[in-house]
Amino acid sequence: MDTQHYAQEIVKELEGSVSGLNAGEGEALTELLLRAGQIFVAGAGRSGLMGRAFAMRLMQAGRTAYVVGETVTPGIGPGDVLVLGSGSGETKGLVSMAEKAKVIGAAVVLVTIQPDSTLGRLADYTVKLPGAPKERPDGGYTTLQPMASLFEQTLLVFYDAVILRIMEQTGQTSGRMFGKHANLE
Template identity: 75%
Template sequence: MNTFSYAQEIVNELQRSVAQLGAGEAEQMAELLLRSGRVFVAGAGRSGLMGRAFAMRLMHAGKDAYVVGETVTPGIGPGDVLVLGTGSGETASLLSMAVKARAVGAAVVAVTLSPESSIGLLADHVVKLPGAPKEQADGGRITIQPMASLFEQTLLLFYDAVILRIMEETGQTSTRMFGNHANLE
């Protein structure tokens, strides 16, 4: 296979993955974020990178959004939402965040491969994404891609779809959102 063929197969995998997304789960998540106070986003590794991109777009859309672990991130409280992107739903640091968020009255959203996981069972709202856990992605069983790449890519697409729904509900446009774009670059 050449590079173009690999890229085409990745696109095909993403089309199959997106076709499995539950529209109701995405809609409920967008509604929760719209009525929430602040939004806190976390994930480990590459899932965390997708979360950072999501937090940036939430900020562009006018939400008070924070990435957990940054020095400027305030404390979470009642009326706030913690969004966790986690393939396994068992990452200890994310589970600890979910427990703490619930203890102080914040809502928890798990976007995961594993709704029956510890984080999934603790969350107020669960979005099940299709994909392969990193330990099962093996040469074409579910994906040709290494480890959890399909999950992470689907996570980013899902997050962007939620942003588009929030934009629609709030009358946002890319032009209006650009007013919140960084200007010290």
């Protein structure tokens, strides 16, 4: 199979995954983010990269958003929201973050394949994404793509859909958001 055919197969998998999104969970997350004081976003590996993209769009849409671990990220507090992206819901560093955020009084959101996970049990809000896990229990795979690529792609599409809802509800446009685009590049 050549790269064009692989790309077409990836799009088919992504279409199947996105068709399983729960609109109610997305709406609940949108409403929570609109009410939040500050929004903190975290994830490990490629899920973390999708989270960084989400935090950037949140900022451009007028929300106060930070990426956990950056030197300019302030402390989280009551009324704030921590959004975690984790396919497994078991990433140890994210579990520690969630525990600390809850003690402080912030809301914890988990976007995951596994809502019945350690992070899922800690989270105040859970969004289940229909991505494929890295590996099936029998050692086989449920996706053509390597590792958790389908989850990570679905995560980015879901995050962008939340941004579109925030834009719609706040009267944002791409043109207005471009005013907050980085200009020192």
